[in-house]
Amino acid sequence: xxxxxxxxxxxxxxxxxxxxxxxxxxxxxxxxxxxxxxxxxxxxxxxxxxxxxxxxxxxxxxxxxxxxxxxxxxxxxxxxxxxxxxxxxxxxxxxxxxxxxxxxxxxxxxxxxxxxxxxxxxxxxxxxxxxxxxxxxxxxxxxxxxxxxxxxxxxxxxxxxxxxxxxxxxxxxxxxxxxxxxxxxxxxxxxxxxxxxxxxxxxxxxxxxxxxxxxxxxxxxxxxxxxxxxxxxxxxxxxxxxxxxxxxxxxxxxxxxxxxxxxxxxxxxxxxxxxxxxxxxxxxxxxxxxxxxxxxxxxxxxxxxxxxxxxxxxxxxxxxxxxxxxxxxxxxxxxxxxxxxxxxxxxxxxxxxxxxxxxxxxxxxxxxxxxxxxxxxxxxxxxxxxxxxxxxxxxxxxxxxxxxxxxxxxxxxxxxxxxxxxxxxxxxxxxxxxxxxxxxxxxxxxxxxxxxxxxxxxxxxxxxxxxxxxxxxxxxxxxxxxxxxxxxxxxxxxxxxxxxxxxxxxxxxxxxxxxxxxxxxxxxxxxxxxxxxxx
Numbered sequence: 001x002x003x004x005x006x007x008x009x010x011x012x013x014x015x016x017x018x019x020x021x022x023x024x025x026x027x028x029x030x031x032x033x034x035x036x037x038x039x040x041x042x043x044x045x046x047x048x049x050x051x052x053x054x055x056x057x058x059x060x061x062x063x064x065x066x067x068x069x070x071x072x073x074x075x076x077x078x079x080x081x082x083x084x085x086x087x088x089x090x091x092x093x094x095x096x097x098x099x100x101x102x103x104x105x106x107x108x109x110x111x112x113x114x115x116x117x118x119x120x121x122x123x124x125x126x127x128x129x130x131x132x133x134x135x136x137x138x139x140x141x142x143x144x145x146x147x148x149x150x151x152x153x154x155x156x157x158x159x160x161x162x163x164x165x166x167x168x169x170x171x172x173x174x175x176x177x178x179x180x181x182x183x184x185x186x187x188x189x190x191x192x193x194x195x196x197x198x199x200x201x202x203x204x205x206x207x208x209x210x211x212x213x214x215x216x217x218x219x220x221x222x223x224x225x226x227x228x229x230x231x232x233x234x235x236x237x238x239x240x241x242x243x244x245x246x247x248x249x250x251x252x253x254x255x256x257x258x259x260x261x262x263x264x265x266x267x268x269x270x271x272x273x274x275x276x277x278x279x280x281x282x283x284x285x286x287x288x289x290x291x292x293x294x295x296x297x298x299x300x301x302x303x304x305x306x307x308x309x310x311x312x313x314x315x316x317x318x319x320x321x322x323x324x325x326x327x328x329x330x331x332x333x334x335x336x337x338x339x340x341x342x343x344x345x346x347x348x349x350x351x352x353x354x355x356x357x358x359x360x361x362x363x364x365x366x367x368x369x370x371x372x373x374x375x376x377x378x379x380x381x382x383x384x385x386x387x388x389x390x391x392x393x394x395x396x397x398x399x400x401x402x403x404x405x406x407x408x409x410x411x412x413x414x415x416x417x418x419x420x421x422x423x424x425x426x427x428x429x430x431x432x433x434x435x436x437x438x439x440x441x442x443x444x445x446x447x448x449x450x451x452x453x454x455x456x457x458x459x460x461x462x463x464x465x466x467x468x469x470x471x472x473x474x475x476x477x478x479x480x481x482x483x484x485x486x487x488x489x490x491x492x493x494x495x496x497x498x499x500x501x502x503x504x505x506x507x508x509x510x511x512x513x514x515x516x517x518x519x520x521x522x523x524x525x526x527x528x529x530x531x532x533x534x535x
Contacts, residue, residue: 021080025087026497041091050103057081058108078112079119079138086136118144123480126516128502135499143187143486150199151257152186165444168453168517176512180485187486199253206246210311213239217305240302247298251291328434335426343419350411351377361393387412451476452520454530463522
């Protein structure tokens with residue numbers, strides 16, 4: 001009968017039912033493996049009419065599948081009901097309450113969970129009494145959309161890369177105090193909601209179209225299909241327009257993700273100063289310039305198909321290995337810039353010396369002025385295997401005196417050998433550091449849980465069926481902890497349960513005490529606990 005209710009009545013009824021569900025969840029929270037909690041949960045399971053609840057959930061699911069449900073307020077209750085059922089399941093053994101067992105395995109609950117599998121999150125926390133507790137919570141649509149976005153994935157990868165892994169306590173503390181703010185902001189910023197949900201598709205489709213356009217251009221240039229070139233050019237133009245739209249969407253999503261982040265980090269200044277800082281940040285941001293040139297080359301490609309070659313460089317961002325390599329080189333940009341500046345000064349110095357003492361040894365008109373001499377030395381000095389002496393008169397083996405001997409040898413040693421090896425060394429060191437860091441991250445991720453820091457081998461021995469992989473996916477999923485923090489930020493304090501209120505207060509204090517470090521539960525109900533240093 002929900003479809004025939006007035007909007008005011010739907011809203012009031014929905015709020016009452018949400019409060020009721022939250023109250024029921026509060027009754028059975030307080031430690032999944034604590035005896036009193038399990039006793040309360042069993043009493044609750046035997047008191048509720050699970051068959052009626054299943055019918056209500058089926059009706060709400062039917063309303064949710066409608067394009068414009070007549071009463072959208074009650075549709076939002078579905079995740080709360082699922083969270084209640086999951087909380088009761090954690091505390092009630094199978095067979096203790098047949099009615100609840102039938103509801104748990106019934107088609108109504110399974111249909112709701114399969115229809116919107118991302119609506120309810122689950123993670124294990126350490127409550128205020130120091131006991132393990134499974135926390136099930138509703139995830140708003142806004143957070144679900146942002147969790148699938150590229151911004152959150154990049155922020156999460158950045159956390160996994162930068163977090164200190166030598167000390168488990170420092171690792172979780174870094175996650176709660178420093179990384180969580182950026183991750184939660186990526187999940188809760190409502191301004192990004194509309195555009196950013198299309199960002200992954202825009203990147204994927206634009207790269208695919210770039211490949212099609214480049215292949216099509218190569219094929220159209222073949223003489224043996226000249227008869228269909230007119231049709232081919234028309235298809236290329238239409239595909240180019242589609243690519244231009246996607247390129248504009250990519251720039252828009254990049255700015256939508258970038259601008260609020262800059263403003264948030266510069267909240268202490270007045271608006272004019274914040275605008276100036278924003279302009280400086282965008283001017284120095286390589287990603288913004290890349291997207292601008294991407295859009296410009298897409299526009300140029302409408303009448304010059306050669307420009308589509310640039311869009312193939314998207315592969316550097318799409319391939320994690322290439323992206324990591326480029327990131328390592330960018331990290332060494334100050335060192336490379338300093339070495340390049342020194343190299344430029346050295347080349348300029350040799351050009352001045354060459355113009356001063358050996359202008360006649362340069363090819364005709366290549367050193368008639370300082371500017372032409374500098375250009376010649378920069379051009380050929382970097383590319384000549386034996387230095388600039390290979391290009392000047394006498395480079396074929398003829399002796400040109402002691403002065404030329406010192407000039408040629410000095411250029412070869414300083415520029416070709418020393419400076420080239422300095423630059424190569426910086427790049428090689430960057431690759432080495434990146435490879436070592438990546439290996440450390442991969443080994444730590446595969447060897448132990450990020451949350452509890454317990455070795456994977458212990459889970460594999462204790463749980464032969466699911467093992468370490470099931471533990472990281474179902475109980476200590478890092479993404480779920482990020483979602484929990486985002487939900488607690490968005491939810492009204494008056495709607496929080498006791499356990500949720502405790503976690504929220506811990507986050508406000510910057511404390512990681514709710515993270516179950518060195519403790520974890522197993523599907524069998526046993527507690528796996530280790531002493532620091534045993535691993």
